Amino acid sequence: MIRLRPRTLRGQLTLGLVVLLAAIFAGVGVGTTALLRGFLVSRLDQQLSAVGPRYAQSLEHELAAADTRGQAQGTFGARALNSVVTQAGVVDGTSATGDNTRQIRLTAADSRGLLALPTDGSAHSVRLSSLKAYRMRAVAGADGDVLVTGLPLSQVSSTVRELATAEIALFGGAVVVAAIGGAAWVRLALRPLERVTRTAERVSTLSLASGEVALDVRVPDADRNDEVGRVGASLNRMLGHVEDALARRQSVERRLRDFAADAGHELRTPLAAVRGHAELVLRRGGELPADARHGLTRIEAESRRMGTIVDDLLLLARLDAGRPLESKEVDLTLLVLDAVDDAQAADHEADGDGDGASTVLGGVTPTRHEWRLDLPTDPVTVSGDQHRLAQAVANLVTNARVHTPAGTRVTVGITVHAGRVRLTVEDTGPGLAPDLADRVFDRFTRGDPARSRASGSTGLGLAITRAVAEAHGGRVGVASEPGRTVFELVLPLERQRLSE
Numbered sequence: 001m002i003r004l005r006p007r008t009l010r011g012q013l014t015l016g017l018v019v020l021l022a023a024i025f026a027g028v029g030v031g032t033t034a035l036l037r038g039f040l041v042s043r044l045d046q047q048l049s050a051v052g053p054r055y056a057q058s059l060e061h062e063l064a065a066a067d068t069r070g071q072a073q074g075t076f077g078a079r080a081l082n083s084v085v086t087q088a089g090v091v092d093g094t095s096a097t098g099d100n101t102r103q104i105r106l107t108a109a110d111s112r113g114l115l116a117l118p119t120d121g122s123a124h125s126v127r128l129s130s131l132k133a134y135r136m137r138a139v140a141g142a143d144g145d146v147l148v149t150g151l152p153l154s155q156v157s158s159t160v161r162e163l164a165t166a167e168i169a170l171f172g173g174a175v176v177v178a179a180i181g182g183a184a185w186v187r188l189a190l191r192p193l194e195r196v197t198r199t200a201e202r203v204s205t206l207s208l209a210s211g212e213v214a215l216d217v218r219v220p221d222a223d224r225n226d227e228v229g230r231v232g233a234s235l236n237r238m239l240g241h242v243e244d245a246l247a248r249r250q251s252v253e254r255r256l257r258d259f260a261a262d263a264g265h266e267l268r269t270p271l272a273a274v275r276g277h278a279e280l281v282l283r284r285g286g287e288l289p290a291d292a293r294h295g296l297t298r299i300e301a302e303s304r305r306m307g308t309i310v311d312d313l314l315l316l317a318r319l320d321a322g323r324p325l326e327s328k329e330v331d332l333t334l335l336v337l338d339a340v341d342d343a344q345a346a347d348h349e350a351d352g353d354g355d356g357a358s359t360v361l362g363g364v365t366p367t368r369h370e371w372r373l374d375l376p377t378d379p380v381t382v383s384g385d386q387h388r389l390a391q392a393v394a395n396l397v398t399n400a401r402v403h404t405p406a407g408t409r410v411t412v413g414i415t416v417h418a419g420r421v422r423l424t425v426e427d428t429g430p431g432l433a434p435d436l437a438d439r440v441f442d443r444f445t446r447g448d449p450a451r452s453r454a455s456g457s458t459g460l461g462l463a464i465t466r467a468v469a470e471a472h473g474g475r476v477g478v479a480s481e482p483g484r485t486v487f488e489l490v491l492p493l494e495r496q497r498l499s500e
């Protein structure tokens, strides 16, 4: 289907203008031609009554003796007696016999038309089969006959046609000029609106979700007094409000971060004191009752755990605040080797008996994980903060050990592609629950809170990994299904920006 409505406002306005003009011109054209025609016809009628019935009267005698003196070319005359047309002729100068007149052959319909004319001397339009349109006038003759005289309308028609042709050419040209000029004018008039649109588009591309946002775009010439000016001023006011709100949000965020950092900092000292005292008492006293010893051991363990949580929170608060990180060459390969080494050692410690498998009812049940490395031969280095990166890598590797059963194969790999390092930790464990996959990198997200709290899990590990990755201009990701879970940490080879 053809789209009749133009897509742009500019097109719609131009089209509207052109259609309106064309309609006006059409009305004016029809009106003027009708007026002109009416005026010319009434003049012809005057002529007709001035000419009188002399020619028609003269037809009473032989046609050759018709009186054509002073009669205009094309003058028609007819005489009827007792409702029968007896003679009909027209004056034309072409006759070779010099009688200047020509007999007209009438059809029955022609005769009926002529006889229907009222004899009151008023003029009427009549069309005979052998002649063009005429104005005709009938009068009653002296001897009871009816005399009809006519003058051709051809002059009137051609004049009206000429006017119509001229008007079509003129008005058509005017419409074309109006279309071109109107389009240019509308474009000019809508230019301020375009500026408003551009500003709105620019704002819509800003990411206002988080962080420091400079919302300094404004609509220019918003002081105009027209509709566009009002829209621009409203948009500017709205942008101002949004800017205020963003600034307020940023300050709230900053206060919250500062609070977390301060609180963490303040908690560290008393926590260390609690742990230290518990340790001291435990180490010194042999004479402690068993339940007191148990209580102190718990106090020590829990305060150690709390210390880890506080440290993690403090680190997250620091990363949130965008404090500049260290920027050194860090050997990622080495970090992976260390992390896997530690994980293996932890595996070993948990296993205890040393051979990595235990015999249960004749079958062999693995008690350790199977560790694999898939590293490039050359060491891969990125620039960044060694401690933080080590922590990020260790979190992934530890998770693969802690959250999967013994016997799971864990493969840690590094690939370099297109200026990015991709570190993957893949395991053959049961994987993440589907609802966990999208929020596993959020703070305090744990698969099984009840079970994991006892095993020292906090739900902060992956949040830290993500924050560290983002602080290095990288990202994290996970794809998980039962039997295959891949966590990835992607970092740029060249560090773009460390802090923000």
Ligand SMILES: Nc1ncnc2c1ncn2[C@@H]1O[C@H](COP(=O)(O)OP(=O)(O)O)[C@@H](O)[C@H]1O
Binding pocket: 395, 399, 400, 401, 403, 404, 427, 429, 430, 431, 432, 440, 445, 446, 447, 448, 452, 456, 457, 458, 459, 460, 461, 462, 463, 485
């Ligand atoms: N390799 C993995 N396999 C299965 N589940 C995992 C794996 N890694 C992480 N998870 C799930 O993601 C949760 C969040 O991990 P994390 O942020 O490191 O917290 P934490 O390890 O302290 O529980 C874990 O509690 C666990 O349920």
Ligand SMILES: [Mg+2]
Binding pocket: 395, 398, 399, 457, 459, 461, 462
């Ligand atoms: Mg973890």
